[in-house]
Amino acid sequence: MELDPQDLTSSDRYKLLIGSVVPRPIAFVSSLSPQGVVNLAPFSYFNAVGHSPMALMFSVSQKPDQSAKDTLRNVRPVSEGGTGEYVINLAVESYVQQVAEAAEPLPYSQSEFDYLDLTTAPSQVIAPPRVAESPVAFECKTLQIVPVGTFNVVIGEVVHLYVRDDLVDDNYHVNTDLVAAVGRMAGYDYCRTRDRFTIANGFPPEKKAALDATA
Numbered sequence: 001m002e003l004d005p006q007d008l009t010s011s012d013r014y015k016l017l018i019g020s021v022v023p024r025p026i027a028f029v030s031s032l033s034p035q036g037v038v039n040l041a042p043f044s045y046f047n048a049v050g051h052s053p054m055a056l057m058f059s060v061s062q063k064p065d066q067s068a069k070d071t072l073r074n075v076r077p078v079s080e081g082g083t084g085e086y087v088i089n090l091a092v093e094s095y096v097q098q099v100a101e102a103a104e105p106l107p108y109s110q111s112e113f114d115y116l117d118l119t120t121a122p123s124q125v126i127a128p129p130r131v132a133e134s135p136v137a138f139e140c141k142t143l144q145i146v147p148v149g150t151f152n153v154v155i156g157e158v159v160h161l162y163v164r165d166d167l168v169d170d171n172y173h174v175n176t177d178l179v180a181a182v183g184r185m186a187g188y189d190y191c192r193t194r195d196r197f198t199i200a201n202g203f204p205p206e207k208k209a210a211l212d213a214t215a
């Protein structure tokens, strides 16, 4: 079938997008309100932007009443009522239940940490704490928030990283089996990241040799 997104309802566009863009990594974002309340929420419209500078993005929808989600309020610059800082923790197998539970829409004055079996650990460079149980945590400062219709894409620069010692070798290769990250599929489905295969970039040697011979 051929579909024009503008002919579809928002809910149908959502189903088509999250069923097709799979798996999506999940940012488990801890942020701090100006009043000092630590917020925690998962976002699977999430990815890397680049590594020079090291930057990440995630995209936030509105609440059903069209107001801003707590995370968006917090990550806005100080001049716009936020604190402009946040930690992107990973979503991993050992606490994926808490990742799902953190999507509970609590009042702005309440912290998800009070209801989940997860603990905070202080960050090194920014004020919001990281999730102590997260094997990797990216301390971020908001670079830009780009409005895209009813969404806001938050782009942040990583100003510090926490990586659990046993996860990286001397060359900074990460042991992804030990990280055990989970991804978001459609609906309430998640996937593991341990079913892998290896393919080198570009043409394989025989194909390259044949190409070179004709050049």
Ligand SMILES: Cc1cc2nc3c(=O)[nH]c(=O)nc-3n(C[C@H](O)[C@H](O)[C@H](O)COP(=O)(O)O)c2cc1C
Residues within 6 Å of the ligand: 026, 039, 040, 041, 042, 043, 044, 045, 046, 059, 060, 061, 062, 068, 069, 070, 071, 072, 099, 100, 101, 102, 103, 104, 105, 106, 184
């Ligand atoms: C795995 C998962 C992924 C999610 N991804 C997003 C997302 O990418 N964008 C978004 O706006 N909400 C997403 N949500 C919903 C938010 O987590 C939810 O609205 C949450 O209450 C927002 O919290 P906050 O108001 O404390 O920021 C996701 C929920 C789950 C469980």
